[in-house]
Amino acid sequence: MKIEHFYYDEQEKWFAQMKAAMKKHDAELSKEERTLEQKKSDMELQNIIQNAEREEKQTYRIVNTEKYCWFKNITKRVIQFAQLSGCNIKIETLPSMDAVIKMQTGCIWLLSDGETAQQDKRVIQELIDQAEHVYIGNSEREGKKVLDIGDGTVDLLVIRNGKPDLSVRVSERSGMAVLRSEISNRIQQNYGIHLDSSDVEQVLMGEETILEEEIIKEIYRMADDWVHMIINKLHAHVTDFRTNPAIFLGGGSLLLKKQIEQSPEFKYIEFIDDVKANAIGYEKLAAARIRRG
Numbered sequence: 001m002k003i004e005h006f007y008y009d010e011q012e013k014w015f016a017q018m019k020a021a022m023k024k025h026d027a028e029l030s031k032e033e034r035t036l037e038q039k040k041s042d043m044e045l046q047n048i049i050q051n052a053e054r055e056e057k058q059t060y061r062i063v064n065t066e067k068y069c070w071f072k073n074i075t076k077r078v079i080q081f082a083q084l085s086g087c088n089i090k091i092e093t094l095p096s097m098d099a100v101i102k103m104q105t106g107c108i109w110l111l112s113d114g115e116t117a118q119q120d121k122r123v124i125q126e127l128i129d130q131a132e133h134v135y136i137g138n139s140e141r142e143g144k145k146v147l148d149i150g151d152g153t154v155d156l157l158v159i160r161n162g163k164p165d166l167s168v169r170v171s172e173r174s175g176m177a178v179l180r181s182e183i184s185n186r187i188q189q190n191y192g193i194h195l196d197s198s199d200v201e202q203v204l205m206g207e208e209t210i211l212e213e214e215i216i217k218e219i220y221r222m223a224d225d226w227v228h229m230i231i232n233k234l235h236a237h238v239t240d241f242r243t244n245p246a247i248f249l250g251g252g253s254l255l256l257k258k259q260i261e262q263s264p265e266f267k268y269i270e271f272i273d274d275v276k277a278n279a280i281g282y283e284k285l286a287a288a289r290i291r292r293g
Contacts, residue, residue, distance in 0.1 A: 081123045149252030176252040179226045204255045227259045242267040
């Protein structure tokens with residue numbers, strides 16, 4: 001019996017097409033626009049580094065000597081492993097006294113025999129055992145997913161290397177207004193009770209209400225189904241939301257926080273509590289365009 005699936009080849013083909021689209025978009029920018037964007041990014045990065053360094057100098061931290069010695073030792077072994085395996089490697093310590101080890105490669109072969117193979121396995125196993133967070137994947141390819149759940153639309157944007165991927169811009173006209181309307185209609189039809197928007201939001205926020213428990217459970221069920229439906233629609237543009245952080249913003253995200261956190265579709269979730277975050281982003285974008293002339 002022989003079984004073959006070319007999932008990797010298919011992903012590589014898709015990635016090449018996406019990369020070509022991004023390259024075409026960059027080519028449409030003028031040299032002055034690219035230079036200005038690069039200068040702005042460099043300045044912002046420099047400010048972040050300077051602020052972090054100032055904060056580090058003002059804060060006294062106790063170094064875990066045992067963990068520091070382990071990190072020095074594992075660093076040497078990881079570099080040797082990366083060299084033998086043909087991996088790109090990046091090791092950095094952060095102002096927070098955390099440390100990050102990143103390796104990048106197409107694939108890694110771990111053979112079953114030989115002392116060198118056993119040493120390689122021990123290095124990988126020790127990294128996974130000791131690390132507080134482990135991520136395996138290609139962040140450059142997949143990028144962070146930003147989901148803005150608003151009243152009228154649900155918008156999706158993918159961020160790669162700190163920049164929006166303009167080849168993945170999605171806006172579904174299925175915002176919170178649709179969900180509230182569907183809930184109100186269902187409750188009116190099944191229980192003869194009229195709910196306005198504030199009633200629905202009160203339940204979703206987990207606030208006290210005089211509604212019967214059965215009605216509350218029905219609202220939660222509909223919210224769960226709605227989140228599932230939206231994610232299914234977005235799967236046409238993003239295969240899997242579990243491979244990179246999903247960042248939620250917009251008032252709808254806060255109302256549906258419980259449903260989102262319980263959804264198996266996400267692994268790493270971050271909520272931006274400021275409901276004006278998208279408006280602030282648009283303001284900065286407009287200002288940048290004005291500066292470009």
